[in-house]
Amino acid sequence: MVRVLCVAEKPSISKAITGILSGGQFTTRNTGSNFIKNYDFDYPRTNARFTVTCVAGHLTERRFDDAHNKWHSCDPFALFEAPIVTTIPNDKKAIETNLRSEARNAQTLMIWTDCDREGEHIGMEIVQVCRRSNPQIVVKRARFSAIIAAQIHNAAQNPVELDRAQADAVEARTILDLRLGAAFSRLQTFNLQARFPQQIQELVSYGPCQFPTLGFVVARYEQVQAFVPEPFWYIYMSLTRPLSSDEGDEVVEFTWKRGNIFEHGVAFVIYEGVMRDPLARVTKVTRKETKKWCPLPLTTVELQKSGNRxxxxxxxxxxxxxxxxxxxxxxxxxxxxxxxxxxxxxxxxxxxxxxxxxxxxxxxxxxxxxxxxxxxxxxxxxxxxxxxxxxxxxxxxxxxxxxxxxxxxxxxxxxCSKDAEGWMTIIDVVAGGEDLNSQCFVSLGLVVLERNYLEVYTYDKWTGKTVPEFEEGDEFMPTVCELKEGRTTSPSLLTEADLVGLMDKNGIGTDATIAQHIQTIIDRKYVMARNEGATKYLVPSTLGIGLVEGYNKIGFERSLSKPQLRRETERMMVQVCQGQRTKGEMLAESIEKYQDVYVRARGQFNQIYEVCSS
Missing domain, CATH: 1.10.290.10 (Topoisomerase I, domain 4)
Structure with a gap:
């Protein structure tokens, strides 16, 4: 009987897998870790003896060697090429010991980590540990999307190969982020603490995803601060009709097709033309079926955006x-x-x-x-x-x-439901005696016939609106026809849902890491949350604004606070996953770009001083 060592990413997953595959018939052994158990059982479907255990996320961590690891040990620029040491931290030693011990007696290692890039990389870490005690162990990968019996049994019986390209992409990104984060964080912290010793006493961290994320918040904040409302004018038309004695009056509003006009003189001339002959004539009545589409299936990004909103x-x-x-x-x-x-x-x-x-x-x-x-x-x-x-x-x-x-x-x-169905009425009218676009108005009516998906998806609204029965050629005198003034409104500050959408659109982070990057800029106090009613808006701190504006003033072709550099990194990660580029090629090209940016930032750091001082 083949002995198979199954390794999951978390204790809860190893326990769930065991319960499904064993049918509840298994034995439990303690390990050197208080949180991790080994489960043993026979799996007749593959004629194997299974041992299921787990890790607790990543097994390894990376740091610079002793000559570069301490904060003042070297010029930060040296960190772009300094040796990196991969170690297993002390709190993971018991997990490492358990894996090596169990691997000695197994013929097959089956990786059960989460089926994403990080999971592939954790799987590779597990492989490296197990092969230290059993170099000949055969490696397989269980692929599943849910902890349900059918998928778990299918994964156990039809394992695939571990995706080394995805693991390489994660490793390249990890090394790159370590180098960039350490070099720029030391640069920022050393310089700002020396210049502002009373105001800045904590770490001024940098992250290649963190800063473009901050940049979005600052850019919107500055748009709001710079906003100056503009007046505009539009023609408002409505018709009031009496209903039955106990129902009051019905007000039908007509929208001016021309929209808003920002020159009062032009708007007034058009309004005068309407008022010379204000009798309104119905030029077209359109009645047609309409639908409100049911939502698309749910992705991680959409879950974050909709859940926040x-x-x-x-x-x-x-x-x-x-x-x-x-x-x-x-x-x-x-x-x-x-x-x-x-x-x-x-x-x-x-x-x-x-x-x-x-x-x-x-x-x-x-x-x-x-x-x-x-x-x-x-x-x-x-x-x-x-x-x-x-x-x-x-x-x-x-x-x-x-x-x-x-x-x-x-x-x-x-x-899984049908779209909501309705009946729309579109009433086009013209006032002023001429059939000109500037004198055309429209009113929309809606009758909801079948709510369908709306019955369960209570987050969407679709409200009916009645309009009178008009026919083409009908005429009526508007109850109200006025030239009204309005003012443009300021854009709103970003919400977390807005920021998720911007990051996804610009390729900053992955669907699984976007939320953490947002949380990081809040934890670093570069951004604060401001509650206005039920909505939480993101407001940059003085330091957050200073860093972004300072880097923008330096005038990089690809600023550290803009998304281009990180977008290129994410694109190269995809190419590594697809085998179009090697891990080494990705690192070499990315590091060269950031070295150039670092040299320029260091040489013009006075720009950041000036903004932070103002």
């Missing part, structure tokens, strides 16, 4: 909750860029699990009949994980966990 939770907290629910078997893997389900996806078995819920169970039941419609397909597919969806019913959750699970479940059920 609708649930008022920080993106990092949303991801932390989703990760916990995944480990408990309630959700699929919550880190995915895919917004389209595979055509063979088993929707009905998952929908059936939701029929017991008192809030959405009846809707789920209808989806088992003619209420079901295959979800729309988005444009993204990472070919690794399906969109985020519930994998089991979780009726006992409370607090924020319940809210996050409910949002994901309602989203999934809405995706």
């Amino acid at each position: 609708l649930l008022r939770l920080a993106p990092k907290k949303i991801l932390d909750i989703a990760e916990k629910l995944y480990q408990e078997g309630f959700l699929s893997y919550p880190r995915t860029e895919t917004d389209q389900f595979d055509p063979q996806f088993d929707f009905q078995s998952l929908i059936a699990k939701q029929t017991a819920d008192p809030a959405w169970g009846a809707f789920a039941t209808r989806l088992q009949g003619d209420g079901f419609q295959a979800p729309r397909k988005g444009k993204n597919n990472d070919n690794a994980h399906p969109p985020i969806h519930p994998t089991a019913y979780a009726g006992q959750l409370v607090g924020d966990e319940k809210r996050v699970y409910e949002f994901i479940t309602r989203r999934f059920l809405a995706c």
